[in-house]
Amino acid sequence: MKSIIAGALVAAMLAGSAAAQDRRAAAGQDHRAAAGQDYRARLPQDEVIYFALPDRFDNGDPANDRGGLTGDRLTTGYDPTAKGFYHGGDLKGLLRRLGYIKALGATAIWVGPIFRNKPVQGPKGQESAGYHGYWITDFAHVDPHFGTDADFAALVSAAHAAGMKVYMDIIVNHTADVIRYRECGDCAYRSRADYPYQRRGGVDGKAINPGFAGDGVQTAANFAKLTDPTYAYTPYVPKGEERAKSPAWLNDVTLYHNRGNTTFRNENSTMGDFVGLDDLMTENPRVVAGMIDIFGGWIDRFGVDGFRIDTARHVNPEFWQAFVPAMQARAAAKGIPNFHIFGEVAADQLDPGPLAAHTRVDKLPAVLDFAFRRAVLDTVAGTRGTDAFETLIAGDALYEGGAAAAERLPTFVSNHDNGRFAYFVRTAFPKADDGEVLRRTMLANAMLLSLRGVPTIYAGDEQGFTGDGGDQDAREDLFASRVASYNDNRLLGTDTTTAIAHFAQDNPLFRQIATLARVRVAHPALTRGRTILRAREETPGLLAVSRIDPATGREVLLAFNTSTAPLDRLVEVSGAATVTTLAGEGCAAQTAAPGSLRVRLPALGYAVCAIGDAR
Numbered sequence: 001m002k003s004i005i006a007g008a009l010v011a012a013m014l015a016g017s018a019a020a021q022d023r024r025a026a027a028g029q030d031h032r033a034a035a036g037q038d039y040r041a042r043l044p045q046d047e048v049i050y051f052a053l054p055d056r057f058d059n060g061d062p063a064n065d066r067g068g069l070t071g072d073r074l075t076t077g078y079d080p081t082a083k084g085f086y087h088g089g090d091l092k093g094l095l096r097r098l099g100y101i102k103a104l105g106a107t108a109i110w111v112g113p114i115f116r117n118k119p120v121q122g123p124k125g126q127e128s129a130g131y132h133g134y135w136i137t138d139f140a141h142v143d144p145h146f147g148t149d150a151d152f153a154a155l156v157s158a159a160h161a162a163g164m165k166v167y168m169d170i171i172v173n174h175t176a177d178v179i180r181y182r183e184c185g186d187c188a189y190r191s192r193a194d195y196p197y198q199r200r201g202g203v204d205g206k207a208i209n210p211g212f213a214g215d216g217v218q219t220a221a222n223f224a225k226l227t228d229p230t231y232a233y234t235p236y237v238p239k240g241e242e243r244a245k246s247p248a249w250l251n252d253v254t255l256y257h258n259r260g261n262t263t264f265r266n267e268n269s270t271m272g273d274f275v276g277l278d279d280l281m282t283e284n285p286r287v288v289a290g291m292i293d294i295f296g297g298w299i300d301r302f303g304v305d306g307f308r309i310d311t312a313r314h315v316n317p318e319f320w321q322a323f324v325p326a327m328q329a330r331a332a333a334k335g336i337p338n339f340h341i342f343g344e345v346a347a348d349q350l351d352p353g354p355l356a357a358h359t360r361v362d363k364l365p366a367v368l369d370f371a372f373r374r375a376v377l378d379t380v381a382g383t384r385g386t387d388a389f390e391t392l393i394a395g396d397a398l399y400e401g402g403a404a405a406a407e408r409l410p411t412f413v414s415n416h417d418n419g420r421f422a423y424f425v426r427t428a429f430p431k432a433d434d435g436e437v438l439r440r441t442m443l444a445n446a447m448l449l450s451l452r453g454v455p456t457i458y459a460g461d462e463q464g465f466t467g468d469g470g471d472q473d474a475r476e477d478l479f480a481s482r483v484a485s486y487n488d489n490r491l492l493g494t495d496t497t498t499a500i501a502h503f504a505q506d507n508p509l510f511r512q513i514a515t516l517a518r519v520r521v522a523h524p525a526l527t528r529g530r531t532i533l534r535a536r537e538e539t540p541g542l543l544a545v546s547r548i549d550p551a552t553g554r555e556v557l558l559a560f561n562t563s564t565a566p567l568d569r570l571v572e573v574s575g576a577a578t579v580t581t582l583a584g585e586g587c588a589a590q591t592a593a594p595g596s597l598r599v600r601l602p603a604l605g606y607a608v609c610a611i612g613d614a615r
Contacts, residue, residue, distance in 0.1 A: 039163045042107070044306070044340040044366070045407040045454055046527045047165060048517045050106035052094065052459040053416055054114060054146050055131040058479045058503070060092025067119060067145035077119035077129030077145065080482045083472040084128035086119075089479065091142070091151040098158055100503050104462055104510060105517020108165035108340075110308055112416070114152060116143040118176035118244075121276075123185075132416070132475070133169065134310060135176040135277065138246040139294045149301075156302050165305035167340060168298060172291045172323070173311040174277040178244050179253060182234035186276070187260035189268040190232035195259070197231045215283040218318055223284045232259045249290050257281050262314070270316050282319040292323060296330040303334055308410075312343025312364060320362040340454075342366040342410050346417070350374045350388055352395035359400040369409040369453055371395065376413050379540070379562045380444045380604075381424040386543035386562055387536045393545075396452070396531070403452075407528060411453035413444045413461075419474045420458070420467040422492055436564070438464075438492045439604040442512050443560060446584060446606040449516035450558045451545060452531045462510040463502040464492035478502050519582045519608060525549040525556040526608075534572050539563075544571045544599070546611075555611040559586060561601035573597045577612035584608055 059065070065088040066076035079085035094111065101109060113133025120129050133143070142149050156166045181187050197212050199205040208228040229235050235258040237244075237251070245251050257279045262272025273279045280287050298304060307327065312320070324341055331339035343364045347354040352371040358364050375392045378384035396406035413421040425432065425440045432440075441461075448455045460476055466489050467474035476486045481498040489498060493507040505511070520526045529547035536543055540563040547556045555574050561567050576594040579587050586601040587609035599607060 039107075039160065039165060040305075040336060040338065042165075043338055043408075043528065046521065047108040047340075047454055048106050048449070048520060049108045049110050049167070049410060049454060049456040050101050050104065050459065051110040051112070051412075051415070051456055053089070053112035053132060053475060054091055054094055055087055055089040055112075055133075056475050056477050057089045057459055058093030058097050058501075059088040060090050060094070060096050061147065062088060064090055064144055064147055067143065069119065069144075073129070074120050074127055077131065079129075081484070083475065083483050083485060084131075086129050086131040086145050087477055087481070087483075089477065090145065091147040091155050093479070095151070095155045095158055097503060098155075098162055098164070100505070102162055102164060103505055103514060104457070105514045105521070106164070106457065107521065108167060108305065109159060110167040110456065111155075111169060113169045113171060113310070114142050114146050115139055115171075116141055116246075117145075118178070119145075121177050128472075130176070134171060136171060137176045137178070137244050139250070140246055140297065153302055156304060160303070165340075166302075167306040167308055168304050169308045169310060170295055170298075171310045172280065172282065172295075172319070173314045174274045174279050175245055175250060177273075177276045177278060178237060178241050179235050179256060179258065179278045180238055181258070181260070182236060184233075184260075187233060187273075189260040189262060189272045191259075191267055192271075195232040197226060200228070200230045201232075201234075215281070218283050218285060220285045223286065226254060226284075229254045229256070229258050247290065247294065249286065255281050255284055255287055264314075270314050274311060274314065279314075282315050288319055288322050291319075292326045295323075295327060299327065299330045299334055299336070299339075303336065305336060305338075306340030306342070308368075309341065309343040309364075312362070312367070313345040313347075313358065315362075317362040320358075320364055324363055324365065340366070340408070342368060342408075344368050346370060348374060348418075350378065350391050352392065352398055356395065356398035356400070359405060360398075363400070366405070366408040366410065366454075368456075369406075369411045372409070372411040372451075372453060373413055373418070376444050376447055377421075377424055379543070380440050380447070381421060381428050383428075383540060385536070385538040386541060386560070387538050389543055389545070390533055390536050393452075393531055393533050403531065407452050407454075409453045410456045411448055411451070412456040412458065413448055414458040414474070415456075416458065416475055417470055419470040420461060420465055422461075422464070422466040423469065423474070426466065434490070434492065436604070438508070441492060441509065443562065443604050443606055445509070445513055446516060446558075446608070447560060449513065449520050450526055450547070450556075450583075450608050452529070452547070455517075455520070457513060460502070462513050463507050464494055464509050465489070465498070465502075466491060516583055516608075523549070523554075523556055523582070523610070524551060525554055529556065535569065542567055542569050542571075542599075542601070544569075546573065548574075554613055556582070557587065557597065557599075557609045557611055558606070559584075559599045559601060559609070560606045561586075561604060564603045566600065566602050566605075568598070568600045570596050571599050573611050575612070579612075580610040582608045582610055 116138035117130030534544035586607035
């Protein structure tokens, strides 16, 4: 009952200001209408992204639940009671819920991988299914568990008709686990120094691959000399799987590193098998050309608007330096001028340096902003001072293109790998009641939807999903779930459980996100604006940031209180003006003096305020 009471209190607060906030958002109608005339014209930073794994979103066609396969779950991959198997969600489910996603305020949909996967893999007794989409065998077609290529075309067409973009989740680093090694099952990585390409099984082994100059010479002529893959292990393809992958070139064992499992560090970070998955030799020009052809084909056939790139940090820079401009050129030829490419560079730290390096060295246009997530976790799901954001904002200069480039970074607080924000709040504050957990989660949402970057909402966060951790434990179904470990979770803003479908729009989290999303897209200062850090503290308390409209100079002040006590502060702003509160509460109606505004924020509260003209 506590969650219902807390939800009712927040809902009442939102309802009380909803009409006024809608009027304020309407003040930015000209900007929104101009952007909506042609969704292609919107810049990446103009979007609000909604990320969904198709299998866990909605089941639009039960006939495809088993992917056209017959047998038990170890054959079909389908078991809606097990968190590691297919549950039945599909592209038709996404299609029929486009109105729901649009009502949330999302302008772009990031669809989890939809390529045909190996249905089940893993050691005996530890099997799981490819419901997540990252164990690809056929890179050219939709997995039958999700539907057909025609279903995807229908989804993209309908999204575009609604003014929404569609981003695909793609993988170039690896394929499904098909290749085996004669020497072992779970094989340790063997380095190039200990197992050079020109010797079989180590430096004392038989000479092989004469004339091969190493993977640093990335020419077709050099790689034509790499014909024997037995330098580290003896790789082979099990009988019956010789043509398991498509396109056909992916079945060539010499196009993989074949050096054993990565430890995610040093040399093997880009050359080792990703937990047994077959690691492509992305240094080879044949692989580069093949991947350009594959993913360029998805742009050509379906007119998608961007790519989220899985495991981008585990691919050599030269690959991205060729792949990215090829995709941009392919998109431009298709009439897609603002194709958004962002890589997953998993770096769970506040220092953005490791992220930024991939924009400078690899030339990735953007990366998922793990540093932003860490800043919010440390301050709102933790007790660190708000000066954490000083580190974050100062680090924007490190990205290729500087602070302007940081505006294109997709930001997030929850995802399918690392877990849901509410889970971390409950872990950090085990004595907090549901009301406090809800307020902290809403504070995180306010940061996500107003600070620089491209806010990315993970499906289920808007329904109060909390999860039990990362990976499978954070991949709950939005349609009625049969997974016991999901259905025993205590959700936020509701007394329901995941045992029923969650597509209503009355959860206070849904309503808050929808309000903030409308405010965001209505005000260029919040989508494209320059960031000025106004106030931060070494303990939980005030964070104040101004966003400045690059075209008009209009200022929107963002004020957040990460402490559990109310605060009353003066915050620097530009000039003297009347003030309009766009979301939240706490800004005075007028500057106290030229250059100074009083903010009074409730505990764990926030305010989004236009200084002067609110348009």
